[in-house]
Amino acid sequence: MRHLKQAFWLIILLPVFLWFLAEPAVFQSPSFFSLRKVIIQLTGIATLCYMSVAMVLALRPRWPEAWLGGLDKMYRLHKWLGITILLSAVIHWMWARGTKWAVDWGWITFSAGNGRGQEKKWGWLEHQTCGEQAGPDNGVAVFFHNQHCFAETAGEWAFYAVVVLIMLALLKRIPYHWFLKTHRLLAICYLALGFHATTLMKNSYWLSPVGWLVTVLLVFGSLAAVIAMLGKIGAGRQAPGKITSLHYFPGVKALEVEAEVDNWPGHKPGQFVFVTTDTAEGAHPYTLASSWQEEYPGITFIAKELGDHTALLRTKLHPGQSIRIEGPYGCFTFEDDRHCQIWIGGGIGITPFIARMKYLASIGKTQNWSTEQRIALFHSTADIDEEALDKLAQDSSSAYVQLHTLIDARDGYLTGERIRATVPGWRTASIWFCGPAGFGEALKKDFAAHGFPVERHFHQELFAMR
Known part of the structure; x- marks a missing residue:
């Protein structure tokens, strides 16, 4: 910023x-x-x-x-x-x-x-x-x-x-x-x-x-x-793709889409792409929920029902459908030298953390935290989908990430005080936030008030294209 x-x-x-x-x-x-x-x-x-x-x-x-x-x-x-x-x-x-x-x-x-x-x-x-x-x-x-x-x-x-x-x-x-x-x-x-x-x-x-x-x-x-x-914005970074599978999570009203992509240059966990499923509708941005594997040129993104277009995706999309992918974009890629990282995913903002955990599991991250980065993930959500939460728990276990799931109605709202009480070494950590902008700004101000160097170590994805 x-x-x-x-x-x-x-x-x-x-x-x-x-x-x-x-x-x-x-x-x-x-x-x-x-x-x-x-x-x-x-x-x-x-x-x-x-x-x-x-x-x-x-x-x-x-x-x-x-x-x-x-x-x-x-x-x-x-x-x-x-x-x-x-x-x-x-x-x-x-x-x-x-x-x-x-x-x-x-x-x-x-x-x-x-x-x-x-x-x-x-x-x-x-x-x-x-x-x-x-x-x-x-x-x-x-x-x-x-x-x-x-x-x-x-x-x-x-x-x-x-x-x-x-x-x-x-x-x-x-x-x-x-x-x-x-x-x-x-x-x-x-x-x-x-x-x-x-x-x-x-x-x-x-x-x-x-x-x-x-x-x-x-x-x-x-x-x-x-x-x-001429409609050529991003034309040099586009690749054709084909949907291979769809999975809907009714509890959180989100659709998981897997697609094969030709000539894809690869991506880092935390990046996002523009996906065109309907030319008349245009390209929409989605954060990637998968790590890149060269032997399997595929991507996964999650679309939450937040508007007219995304609410109809599960009825409009089908396996085998051709789509166009543009990207990757973004620098929310978890790259720093801090011994500890604090991840905060609000609602659908959990997506980039899923991609990062899949990446860490794929490279064989171990539980030897004395030599590797310790990670604490806080997932705050108002919606509940047991299947989605089970998959999140499996991903965090595979990547040796400490998962803290907070359901608003059951556990109350996530605050800076709760994070600091859970992660004693928060002063020397980096914070990575993806979720509602107001929530992120509130946490940023709270940590700044406690002396945390937010300008250098508080990373927030401003996922708003307008």
């Missing part, structure tokens, strides 16, 4: 800092309307930069995953940027349009201050005056100057679309497949906003560091937008 926050603030502040280098006298503007012109430039440039980075992150690139801590963290950054884009775009629009309304309503007294007549006030209030002949002799500059009116119109309508689409993305009541379909439209909006910014950005900026940054981000953002529009 530390790197995630650092990346977020770097993305937010870098365009602003470079813009101030290009406009060092911004606060010495002679009038409100002079200040308005440069603030419109700042908010427009910042919004475009943020949206460019968000577009690139949407491609699920490999290179920032390890530094940020996994694709789940990248999607959290993508979400934060989406909210920031919404705010900065609204501010940009209010400076552009709200000022005009304020003049009309008499809240602000208009004064051109540059010798132009009142009859041209709206042209003067724009980035440039629509319809005026271009001043520069440069052919490229003349072309872009003559596109100002069209660019302003395209940018305004793209802004309205962006606001609606981001709001829809933030509303979790919107079904996932509708979220995917509407979210792709943001790629078109981005290209329209890129044209808007390229045309209306102040010419002198292009030869300054802020212009160089905008150029680079525009190129990569536009490529990302085209890839998204």
